[in-house]
Amino acid sequence: MSDQQLDEQVIEREETDEETTEPKKYKVVFLNDDYTTMEFVVRVLQHIYRKSSAEATEIMLKIHNRGRGVAGIYSREIAETKVRQTISLAREEGHPLQVTIEPE
Helix, strand or coil: CCCHHHHHHHHHHHHHHHHHCCCCCEEEEECCCCCCCHHHHHHHHHHHHCCCCCHHHHHHHHHHHCCCEEEEEEEEEEHHHHHHEEEEEEEHCCCCEEEEEECC
8 A cells, every 4th residue: 555545535534524523403492481490390300400599599489580591501302301301390390391302
């Protein structure tokens, strides 16, 4: 194999490596409603999203004041799982909380 062929192979590998991209991340977004309690939202943010009390309260206030708030950013599978867990717990406790995912 000539030096030129070897150089071409190295360049091809480097180009292939550069084309590899990180998987897309997704934001888990809570939407405000007039029925779900603030306490429930804080509890869910602490339990499912592993937020501290201060972080959970801050996110809850954003949801309350701005109409929506980001609970976290995850891979698609994890985001979808957390949304299912959140909605399931909300329904069990009689809350109409809406949670979605959006590409980051």
